[in-house]
Amino acid sequence: MRAAVLEAYGEPLSIESVDDPTLDPHGVVVEVEACGICRSDWHAWQGHGEWADDRVPIGQILGHEPAGRVVRTGDRVDSLEVGDRVAVPFNLGEGSCRYCRNGHGNVCTDGYALGFEPEVPGAFAERVHVPHADYNLTTLPDGVSATEAAALGCRYVTAFHGLAHRADVGAGDWVAVHGCGGLGLAAVQIAAALGGRVVAVDVRDEPLSMATDLGAEKTVRADRTDVPAVIEAATGGGAHVSVDALGRAETCRNSLGCLRPRGTHVQVGLTTDAERGEVSLPIDELTRWDVSFVGSRGMPPSRYDELLGLIDAGRLEPARLVTREVALADVSDRLAAMTSYDTRGIEVVTEL
Ligand SMILES: [Zn+2]
Numbered sequence: 545m546r547a548a549v550l551e552a553y554g555e556p557l558s559i560e561s562v563d564d565p566t567l568d569p570h571g572v573v574v575e576v577e578a579c580g581i582c583r584s585d586w587h588a589w590q591g592h593g594e595w596a597d598d599r600v601p602i603g604q605i606l607g608h609e610p611a612g613r614v615v616r617t618g619d620r621v622d623s624l625e626v627g628d629r630v631a632v633p634f635n636l637g638e639g640s641c642r643y644c645r646n647g648h649g650n651v652c653t654d655g656y657a658l659g660f661e662p663e664v665p666g667a668f669a670e671r672v673h674v675p676h677a678d679y680n681l682t683t684l685p686d687g688v689s690a691t692e693a694a695a696l697g698c699r700y701v702t703a704f705h706g707l708a709h710r711a712d713v714g715a716g717d718w719v720a721v722h723g724c725g726g727l728g729l730a731a732v733q734i735a736a737a738l739g740g741r742v743v744a745v746d747v748r749d750e751p752l753s754m755a756t757d758l759g760a761e762k763t764v765r766a767d768r769t770d771v772p773a774v775i776e777a778a779t780g781g782g783a784h785v786s787v788d789a790l791g792r793a794e795t796c797r798n799s800l801g802c803l804r805p806r807g808t809h810v811q812v813g814l815t816t817d818a819e820r821g822e823v824s825l826p827i828d829e830l831t832r833w834d835v836s837f838v839g840s841r842g843m844p845p846s847r848y849d850e851l852l853g854l855i856d857a858g859r860l861e862p863a864r865l866v867t868r869e870v871a872l873a874d875v876s877d878r879l880a881a882m883t884s885y886d887t888r889g890i891e892v893v894t895e896l
């Protein structure tokens with residue numbers, strides 16, 4: 545089958561003919577119909593992560609945001625059949641540890657990160673193997689297309705989990721979103737759907753106008769102002785919930801700085817090679833004002849039905865974040881465009 549392989553950090557991915565996936569008894573093979581292109585792919589492609597001993601190895605097939613159709617099932621798979629349309633999470637649980645059994649498969653300590661580890665080759669390929677498929681896969685409602693399901697990727701589900709499950713956004717809460725790339729725009733749309741009043745922050749006008757279309761009530765140009773002060777004034781005392789959707793030291797500190805007392809900061813952006821995983825924070829201030837700092841990555845596979853139900857009902861529209869559909873051979877160009885922040889919304893490979 546055809547696949548896009550990481551042969552050298554920062555160089556175009558190699559489009560190669562590789563062996564078909566090997567089927568585990570508990571796994572399925574999914575024919576990929578669509579796969580999102582994500583800043584996490586960009587981090588992997590850049591060779592980031594060595595500071596956490598988490599660098600993606602050369603030879604990896606990237607791609608972690610697929611949706612498609614089951615074409616082979618392992619002997620021990622009960623709940624899925626050939627032909628089923630499925631959403632594939634990127635953080636896959638093994639299904640039996642205490643975290644998986646308690647509904648927290650996204651933090652399974654024996655889990656897999658699809659497309660980032662040799663054990664789980666990614667989905668910039670015609671077909672992808674999904675281990676422990678009964679636990680990890682959710683079938684798609686008829687009203688949710690493969691492109692929409694791919695747009696959920698890691699970004700949309702991470703934003704949903706962060707806002708709905710980790711920060712518990714309530715009706716009328718002010719929600720600040722720092723950084724309006726694919727992850728930030730997803731957070732804007734989801735926070736508005738949950739009843740939040742959204743302040744979107746970025747240094748570019750175009751993503752801010754997309755944020756307004758997706759439900760942001762106010763926008764802030766971060767390069768022209770003191771972001772925490774402006775948000776405090778605009779919200780009558782600060783945001784209840786604030787999201788760092790970019791992962792730079794400045795966006796992380798602005799996000800914490802714009803909270804009201806007892807507010808919750810949600811960290812969903814991963815840091816760059818400028819921060820190398822470390823950001824200094826005003827700890828005494830966080831303590832003084834009962835501030836919560838929560839991380840969020842992915843979403844437990846067992847909770848996908850909540851999100852898919854909202855999409856099927858038309859209450860959430862991830863398709864509105866999809867700005868471009870491309871072929872497998874175009875992935876390297878789109879990753880290169882991310883270096884200069886020259887992409888917007890979510891781009892999806894639909895020709896594999
Ligand atoms: Zn587990």
Ligand SMILES: [Zn+2]
Nearest residue numbers: 582584698699
């Ligand atoms: Zn992703």
